Amino acid sequence: MENITAxxxxxxxPRLRRFHQARWDEPLIFELGRPGERGILxxxxxxxxxxxxxxxxxxxxxxxxxxxLPGLPQIAQPQVVRHYLRLSQENLGLDxxxxxxxxxxxxxxxxxxxxxxxxxxxxxxxxxLQPEETAQGILEVFYRFEQILKEISGMDRFSLQPGAGSAAxxxxxxxxxxxxxxxxxxxxxxxxxTTIFSHPSDAACAKAAGFDIVTLYPDENGYPDIDALRxxxxxxxxxxxxxxxxxxxxxxxxIADWVxxxxxxxxxxFYDQANVNGLLGITRAREAGFDLCHFNLHKTFSSPHxxxxxxxxxxxxxxxxxPFLPTPVVAFDGERYTLDGNRPQSIGKLRSFYGVAGAILxxxxxxxxxxxxxxxxxxKVAVLNNNYLLKRMxxxxxxxxPYAAGRHRIEQVRYSWEELCAETGVRSEDxxxxxxxxxxxxxxxxxxxxxxxPCTLEPTESFSKTDxxxxxxxxxHVAKEARENPTTLLTAPHNSTVHRVDPxxxxxxxxxxxxxxxxxxxxxQPEA
Amino acid sequence: MSEPERGAERERRVGLIVNxxxxxxxxxxxxGSDGVAIQQRALELGAVPRALHRTIEALARLRPIAGEFTxxxxxxxxxxxxxxxxxxxxxxxxxIVPAKTTASDTRAAACEMRRLEVELLLFAGGDGTARxxxxxxxxxxxVLGIPVGVKIHSAVYAISPAVAGELARSFLEGKTQGTxxxxxxxxxxxxLRCGAVSTMLHxxxxxxxxxxxxxxxxxxxxxxxxxxxxxxxxxxxxxxxAETVYIIGPGTTTRAILxxxxxxxxxxxxxxxxxxxxxxSDVNEEQLLGLLDGRPAQIIVTPIGxxxxxxxxxxxxxxxxxxxxxxxxxxxxxATPEKLNRLTTRPLLVDTGDxxxxxxxxxxxxxxxxxxxxRVVRVASASLTEERMNRPSRQCR
Numbered sequence: 001m002e003n004i005t006a007x008x009x010x011x012x013x014p015r016l017r018r019f020h021q022a023r024w025d026e027p028l029i030f031e032l033g034r035p036g037e038r039g040i041l042x043x044x045x046x047x048x049x050x051x052x053x054x055x056x057x058x059x060x061x062x063x064x065x066x067x068x069l070p071g072l073p074q075i076a077q078p079q080v081v082r083h084y085l086r087l088s089q090e091n092l093g094l095d096x097x098x099x100x101x102x103x104x105x106x107x108x109x110x111x112x113x114x115x116x117x118x119x120x121x122x123x124x125x126x127x128x129l130q131p132e133e134t135a136q137g138i139l140e141v142f143y144r145f146e147q148i149l150k151e152i153s154g155m156d157r158f159s160l161q162p163g164a165g166s167a168a169x170x171x172x173x174x175x176x177x178x179x180x181x182x183x184x185x186x187x188x189x190x191x192x193x194t195t196i197f198s199h200p201s202d203a204a205c206a207k208a209a210g211f212d213i214v215t216l217y218p219d220e221n222g223y224p225d226i227d228a229l230r231x232x233x234x235x236x237x238x239x240x241x242x243x244x245x246x247x248x249x250x251x252x253x254x255i256a257d258w259v260x261x262x263x264x265x266x267x268x269x270f271y272d273q274a275n276v277n278g279l280l281g282i283t284r285a286r287e288a289g290f291d292l293c294h295f296n297l298h299k300t301f302s303s304p305h306x307x308x309x310x311x312x313x314x315x316x317x318x319x320x321x322x323p324f325l326p327t328p329v330v331a332f333d334g335e336r337y338t339l340d341g342n343r344p345q346s347i348g349k350l351r352s353f354y355g356v357a358g359a360i361l362x363x364x365x366x367x368x369x370x371x372x373x374x375x376x377x378x379x380k381v382a383v384l385n386n387n388y389l390l391k392r393m394x395x396x397x398x399x400x401x402p403y404a405a406g407r408h409r410i411e412q413v414r415y416s417w418e419e420l421c422a423e424t425g426v427r428s429e430d431x432x433x434x435x436x437x438x439x440x441x442x443x444x445x446x447x448x449x450x451x452x453x454p455c456t457l458e459p460t461e462s463f464s465k466t467d468x469x470x471x472x473x474x475x476x477h478v479a480k481e482a483r484e485n486p487t488t489l490l491t492a493p494h495n496s497t498v499h500r501v502d503p504x505x506x507x508x509x510x511x512x513x514x515x516x517x518x519x520x521x522x523x524x525q526p527e528a
Numbered sequence: 529m530s531e532p533e534r535g536a537e538r539e540r541r542v543g544l545i546v547n548x549x550x551x552x553x554x555x556x557x558x559x560g561s562d563g564v565a566i567q568q569r570a571l572e573l574g575a576v577p578r579a580l581h582r583t584i585e586a587l588a589r590l591r592p593i594a595g596e597f598t599x600x601x602x603x604x605x606x607x608x609x610x611x612x613x614x615x616x617x618x619x620x621x622x623x624i625v626p627a628k629t630t631a632s633d634t635r636a637a638a639c640e641m642r643r644l645e646v647e648l649l650l651f652a653g654g655d656g657t658a659r660x661x662x663x664x665x666x667x668x669x670x671v672l673g674i675p676v677g678v679k680i681h682s683a684v685y686a687i688s689p690a691v692a693g694e695l696a697r698s699f700l701e702g703k704t705q706g707t708x709x710x711x712x713x714x715x716x717x718x719x720l721r722c723g724a725v726s727t728m729l730h731x732x733x734x735x736x737x738x739x740x741x742x743x744x745x746x747x748x749x750x751x752x753x754x755x756x757x758x759x760x761x762x763x764x765x766x767x768x769x770a771e772t773v774y775i776i777g778p779g780t781t782t783r784a785i786l787x788x789x790x791x792x793x794x795x796x797x798x799x800x801x802x803x804x805x806x807x808x809s810d811v812n813e814e815q816l817l818g819l820l821d822g823r824p825a826q827i828i829v830t831p832i833g834x835x836x837x838x839x840x841x842x843x844x845x846x847x848x849x850x851x852x853x854x855x856x857x858x859x860x861x862x863a864t865p866e867k868l869n870r871l872t873t874r875p876l877l878v879d880t881g882d883x884x885x886x887x888x889x890x891x892x893x894x895x896x897x898x899x900x901x902x903r904v905v906r907v908a909s910a911s912l913t914e915e916r917m918n919r920p921s922r923q924c925r
Contacts, residue, residue: 196869211900215904217903225906231892424690447752448865490694
C-alpha cells in the first residue's frame with residue numbers, strides 16, 4: 001500500500017500543498033434570470049382577509065410608494081442557491097481567511113462552541129427593547145465581562161457599546177475632546193499625537209473627531225522617537241493615541257516616559273490595544289499610566305473577525321473619565337442589573353442600544369474557558385509562534401525584519417522584501433498573489449508603505465508548528481521562484497478564482513463600481 | 529504630448545540608448561560613474577560593464593512583439609550590440625568613438641530620436657543618463673529607464689530591467705495608457721565621494737503610466753500622490769495671509785500651490801507670490817532680499833529627491849541671509865505622505881553654507897502632509913557633526 005504520509009511530509013516538514021480554487025466564471029445575479037421569472041409567488045389574499053384589511057396600498061402614504069418597481073433580479077430559487085454556492089466556493093471563506101498572513105488583524109480561531117452558544121434561542125430571541133428585568137442574563141454577562149476587562153487592563157470602567165475597534169477609538173477621541181471642553185481648553189488643545197506604525201485608525205478616528213494629527217516616525221533604533229515627542233508636546237496637545245507594540249511588532253520600552261511627557265503637557269493618553277495579543281496577563285495599560293484604552297473583542301478575544309461576524313470594541317477609562325463614557329452603562333446594585341442612561345457628561349451613543357451582544361458573549365465564553373492562567377499562556381504561545389516564524393523567515397534570502405535589528409518581536413513582524421525586489425523586480429504584492437496559489441492569505445501593509453515592499457505576518461496562538469512551517473515553506477518557495485522564474489510571480493495568481501487585476505483601477509473612480517446601479521450609471525456616462 | 533499613432537501607414541519606432549559606462553563605479557565603491565577618469569579608475573579596479581547585460585534582460589521581454597516596430601538605436605555599445613544580441617534588427621543612426629562615449633553622445637542620440645518621433649525612448653543608465661535625456665527631450669517624448677546605474681534616485685526608471693521590458697511592451701501594446709511626470713534627480717558624485725551628499729532636482733520626464741513598475745513609487749499610485757499634493761496646496765492656500773510674501777521653492781509638490789492659484793511654477797526655480805499673485809518667478813538671492821524689504825514672509829519648501837535636502841541643494845537662492853531675514857520659524861515644509869515615507873530612514877538635510885543657520889534649522893520639523901496632517905521629522909546638517917549640531921535644538925514650529 002502506498003505510504004500517503006510520505007507524500008505529504010519530507011523530513012518531518014510539510015510539503016507544499018497542491019491547491020486550486022474553484023473558478024466558475026459566475027455572472028452577477030443581475031445578469032441572471034429573465035423578466036417575469038420569480039422565486040416566490042405569494043398567494044392571492046383571501047376574500048375574508050381583504051374584506052377586513054381593505055386595500056393594502058391605501059395604507060401606505062403616497063410619499064412612501066415607489067413610482068416604479070425596484071430593479072431587483074428576476075430569478076427562481078434553485079438558480080439563486082446555485083449562484084451563491086458558486087460564489088461561496090470562489091471565496092477563501094471565513095475559516096481559511098483566519099491565517100498567519102493577515103498581520104495586525106490577530107486572526108485567531110473562533111471556537112465553534114461559542115458560535116453555538118451565541119446562536120442559542122436564549123440569545124437569538126432577545127430583543128434590545130425588552131424590559132431590563134427580562135434580560136438580566138445578558139446584562140450579567142456584560143457586567144461580568146467588564147470586570148474581567150478591568151482586571152486585564154487595570155482600568156476602572158468599560159463601555160461595551162462600540163460596534164468595532166475604530167468605534168472604540170473614535171469614542172476615546174471624543175472623550176479626550178469632551179474632557180478638554182469641560183476644562184475650557186478645547187479651542188487650544190487641537191492636536192492628537194500618534195506614531196506612523198500605530199494603527200491608522202488612531203489618526204483617522206482622531207481626525208474624524210475634529211483634531212489635527214501629528215505623526216511621529218521612529219528613531220534610528222526603530223523605536224518611536226521620544227525626542228520628537230518632546231519637540232511637539234505642548235499646550236496644543238490634546239492627547240496621545242498610540243499602539244504598543246506597534247505594527248512592526250516592536251514594543252516601546254519607554255512607553256511610561258511617553259505618557260509622562262504628554263501628561264506634563266496637559267494631554268490625555270489613549271492606549272490602542274489592537275496589538276495586545278502577546279501581552280495578556282503580562283503588562284497593563286494602567287501601570288504605564290494610560291487614561292484610556294480599548295480592546296478588539298473580535299481580535300484578541302476570539303469573536304469572529306470582520307467579514308466573519310460583527311466586530312465589537314471595548315472602551316476602558318480611569319475613574320476620572322468614567323462620566324464621559326458612552327451611554328448607557330451596565331450597573332449592578334448587588335441584586336439587579338440595570339442600564340444607567342442618566343449620564344449628563346457622557347459623549348452620547350456610539351451606536352444604537354448597548355453593544356453587539358453575540359460578540360460580547362463569545363468573548364466572555366472564550367475568557368471563561370481559558371481562565372487567567374489560560375490567557376497568559378495564550379499570549380506566551382502567540383509570542384513564541386511569532387518569534388519561531390521570524391527565525392524561519394530569517395532563513396530566507398531577500399527578506400528582512402527592519403528596525404530594532406536582532407531583537408525579538410512581540411506578536412507580529414512587518415517584514416521587507418526590498419532586497420528580493422531589487423534583485424528580481426518581484427514586489428511584495430506579487431508574492432501575495434502567488435501565495436494565493438497555495439491557498440494561504442498574505443497581506444502587505446497599510447498604504448502608503450513606510451517599510452519598503454512590506455508584508456506583515458502574525459501567527460497567533462491558534463497556529464501549530466506545522467502550520468507555521470508550511471507558511472514559511474511557501475515563502476521560501478516563492479522567494480526561490482522569484483529568482484528562477486520571476487514571470488510566474490509577475491503573472492500570479494494561476495490557481496485562483498481570478499487572475500491578476502490592474503490595481504490602478506482600484507484607485508480610479510471611473511473604473512470601479514461597488515453597486516450594479518453605479519456600474520450601469522458609469523457605463524452610460526463614463527465621464528461622470 | 530500626442531497619443532502615439534497606431535496607423536498602419538506610419539512606421540512605428542522605439543528608441544534605445546545605452547550608456548555603456550553606467551553602473552561601472554558601484555561594485556568597486558566609487559559611488560557613481562560620471563567622468564572619464566572615474567570610469568578608467570573603475571575598470572582598473574576590476575569593474576565589469578553591466579549595461580549590456582541589463583539591457584538584454586529588458587529587451588528579452590520586448591522580443592515577442594519585435595515585428596511590430598523598428599528599434600532605432602545608436603552604434604555598438606550604445607545600443608546596437610544589445611539589440612542584435614536580443615534578436616532585433618535595429619535601425620542604427622549616428623556615430624560614436626567606441627570605448628570613448630560621453631554624455632554628449634547620449635544627448636545627441638536622444639535629440640535625434642525625438643526628431644524621428646519614436647513612440648517610446650528606452651534608455652539604460654543611471655541618474656546622470658536621465659539628466660542627459662532630459663536635457664535633450666524635455667517632456668516631448670514618452671521615455672523609460674532601464675536601471676543600470678549605481679545611484680538611482682530618479683523616478684523615471686523601472687524597478688528592474690525585466691520590469692522595464694514588461695512595461696515597455698504593455699505601453700506599446702496599448703495596455704498601459706498615457707504617461708505621468710516623474711522627477712529627474714541627480715547627486716553630485718564628486719561631493720558624494722568626499723562624504724557629502726548633494727541632490728538636485730533637474731526636471732521631469734514623462735514615463736508610461738504604471739507606478740507599480742516605476743522606481744520611487746513604492747505604494748499607492750500617481751493618482752493618489754498627485755491628489756495628496758493638491759490637498760496640501762488647497763490647505764496651504766486657504767491659510768495664506770494677505771500681507772505675507774510667500775517664497776516657493778522648487779519641486780512638483782510646491783508647484784501644486786501655484787497651480788491652485790492658477791499660476792505656472794518654475795519647476796526647478798524659486799518663485800515669489802503675494803496676495804495670490806505672482807510677484808516674481810525664478811528669482812535669485814539678491815532679488816529675494818529686495819522683494820522681502822521688511823515685509824512678513826514665509827518660505828515653503830519640499831524635500832528633494834533621494835537624500836531629502838531642505839536647503840542648500842537646488843535652492844541656494846534661499847540663502848542664509850534670506851533665511852535669517854524671513855526667520856526659520858517661518859519655514860513651512862510640505863511633502864506628500866508617500867514621498868515623506870521614502871525619506872524617513874534618516875533625517876532631512878540642510879547645508880546652507882552657514883553653520884549658525886544650519887544649527888537653527890536643525891532639530892525637528894513638522895511637515896505638512898495634508899489638511900490637518902502633520903508629520904514630525906528630524907532635520908540635520910549635512911556638514912556638521914552631531915555634537916556640533918547640539919541636537920535637538922529646536923522646538924517643532
